Amino acid sequence: MQPKAVAKTQTITLSIAMRAALVGLMALTLVILQAIGAQAKPESLAPLAEKISPSVVNITTSTLVEGRTGPRGIVPEGSPFEDFFKEFQDRNRGEDEDSPAPRRSSALGSGFVISEDGYVVTNNHVIEGADEITIEFFSGEELVAKVIGTDPNTDIALLKVEASNPLPYVSFGNSDASRVGDWVIAMGNPLGQGFSVSAGIVSARNRALSGTYDDYIQTDAAINRGNSGGPLFNMDGDVIGVNTAILSPNGGSIGIGFSMAANVVTRVVDQLKEFGETRRGWLGVRIQDVTQDVADAMGLANATGALITDVPDGPAKDAGLETGDVILSFDGVDVADTRGLVRQVGNSPVGATVRVTVLREGKSQTIAVVLGRRESANSEADPAVEETPETVEGPEVSSLMGLTITPLTDDMREELGAAADMQGLAVTNVEEGSEAFEKGLRAGDIITEAGQQKITSIDDLNGRVDAAREAGRKSLLLLVRRAGDPRFVALTLEEK
Template sequence: MQPKAVARTRTKSDTVALRAAVMGLLALALVALQAVMAQAKPESLAPLAEQISPSVVNITTSTLVEGRTGPRGIVPEGSPFEDFFREFQDRNRGDEDGAPAPRRSSALGSGFVISEDGYVVTNNHVIEGADEITIEFFSGQELEATVIGTDPNTDIALLKVEADGPLPFVSFGDSDNARVGDWVIAMGNPLGQGFSVSAGIVSARNRALSGTYDDYIQTDAAINRGNSGGPLFNMDGDVIGVNTAILSPNGGSIGIGFSMAANVVTRVVDQLQEFGETRRGWLGVRIQDVTDDVADAIGLEAATGALITDVPEGPARDAGLQTGDVIVSFDGVDVEDTRGLVRQVGNSPVGAVVQVTVLREGETQTIPVTLGRREDADGAAAPEEEEPEAEAEAESSELLGLTLTALTDDMREELGVADDMNGLVVTDVEADSEAAEKGLIAGDVITEAGQQPVASISELTRSVEAAREAGRKSLLLLVRRGGDPRFVALTLGDE
């Protein structure tokens, strides 16, 4: 009996020890969890706010605008209120000739100092058209600013102030390291309140709004009117974005704000500081994304790359790129889609020789291209067609849900296309066809099928047969509407 009693005593001791160990582990886990939470979200943001506040500025702009002609048109002629408004208008006339007096319009925004010698970053729309720009610092000091340069494409402006001594400034961080869920601070001059701080997290990355070079960080930190041009900080006090826009049905913050990523801003600021303007690389092609049906039509395994729809006069044409080429790599970097390619080209230096890899007729080719300057290309001439004129056919034919006929001189004049353009005019589209679903309409001109020129019904028929023989499910058509080209892939269906 005694051994059994001893055994029971040891079991109780073990149980007590086990409970103590478990409690100890739970206590350690709780301490570790508290440490992690403290690291993720500090008890107070006051030390960080105190550190970065001196570099954030309020911006007030003043613009002289033409005076209005008064309330003409507000009341109908003969109204009993007409005399009242005429008297009001007479009181506001600026000179003896009755011309309205000019008036000053003011606007508010935010910005931040990026160097001790007084360079200030803000949004272009904050200072656009202003003839007076006043910078107010956290200390209350006010200085007049001059514009060094602006970039409407990214809505960034670089200003300069002259101070008696070095100014407090902040540095840009690597916005690519910002993760969804990271804590951020927005600072600025919301609704004219001045030097206001709001906190939130990174809600999303790589947002595009409407610009070619957009790369926005989305945040739920409160951003309102007047915050424009202000900085978005990470917890290290580095600027990872410039607060630019909000999504709001009522004009106020609903927790969806957008900051232009710092890695975009730094390139723009460096060029504005060096040249007073931007100098972006220019490839000289018109492109569209590769969809699944387009990928099938040209034999791509995946819907990636950028499909060239037109090659106007410029670097790409000089280098030998062609309509229908799919750009799969640019300067050694794989091309996922058109947006990524546009940004990469724009970030490349003017005059650089880059290797562009394209897929052409099932084979890849690497072509060196010397980049031009995007800003010089805005007035580039329209491309010239070099295809020989083919003899037009008078008859029409139905194919792929389309009624088609070859271009004639009368049609060229009616549609406003180039005299030397050849192709097939869409005269009708079946309402329930795939062509209608993909937006083809009467008046569209098909100039290529299967990446080969077509100027007759027989050439289109041969392209259809060739695609079927190659096992393709779709046929790629180059469609031009009003001079604008795009590729459309139509399912071939059964013979």
């Protein structure tokens, strides 16, 4: 029995040794992998910066401005010394001159070369109004540039220089592939200090500021005045954005910068290069988002799509789209909200026939629309919003959902600036604290539809309220116009 016990002990000892060896081997492997990873990770961004720097340029603009007639800000206006300084300047300028001499004003910005034959991209606001544009390259060489085309909507400008040799250039990358957290490099001419590099990450995607076609990448890479028009690179050296704006209380970088996404810029650049201008598709409708309360009032399952509030003369009207239609898809792509639809329409070719699927009176239908051109559309200025009267007197008055309403009369149409043939109910008062007040309705508004049906009398409105209740709806959708501008508002129905 003794030999068997010894053999068992030896087996257990061998097993422990093997486990210890295995653990040691795993630890050694981990150390080796970490060492390999450390060697594979670049220690510096210098190689990338050296590769792309020759394609980044400084831009200097010069504008001739008329001379000023005052003491040029030396003393405050109205100061007792104002006449003295004015007389001094007149003597220096020559007393026989009728007007002050014009002077030149300079501005600085950034840009980047996108082709070896000299096309340069920058911001429109960098070169807007400039008489002369000078491009300074990384090598120190300077060339005069001419403007090929501009697009104020995306703040992009395309320039061209004539060089004796092929120029180093960079390519656009796929900005849609950029993820929040990816490393990026911003390059440019901050505060006129010359070529400068800053690094950061993609902080957010799909930001909108104030433009119709906005699609900004937000980054914490330092962007300052003078960086405008410069490129935002990914780690492959591709341009994924054009540095355009910063959010700052003091004019300096606080880590919130915005670059127009490359996928927007490339479409603009291609059109500017081909036509010298942009040519965006135009549907010809006014729209608003389908919010949850609007969806409830219309009996929609989901709060998605774009609700048509008005159909002026244009492609949509010619094709048969109507006020109250909800656009569900455009050219085979589902419409999530108005912003997405506007961008998709703008990116569509002028003259293209697209299929638009709408929801009308609970049923979906597809309508073919031939797109017009946004830039050539008749753009009427938005009517001035005038102060509306506190109350409007009318022959028949009713209170409903926090609103006091009365049928339109000719005198009211004239007083409210409405068209002579407009039909509907005028709002004469809105209870403060009511849902209608919170949603922005005010005295002077005109209700032209209720439940997506035209109304001309209080009986019509009451009928639409009853119909909504019978259908099990908890709210009623109203089409409200103010100074000619329409929008839909959903109001909760009061319990009987």
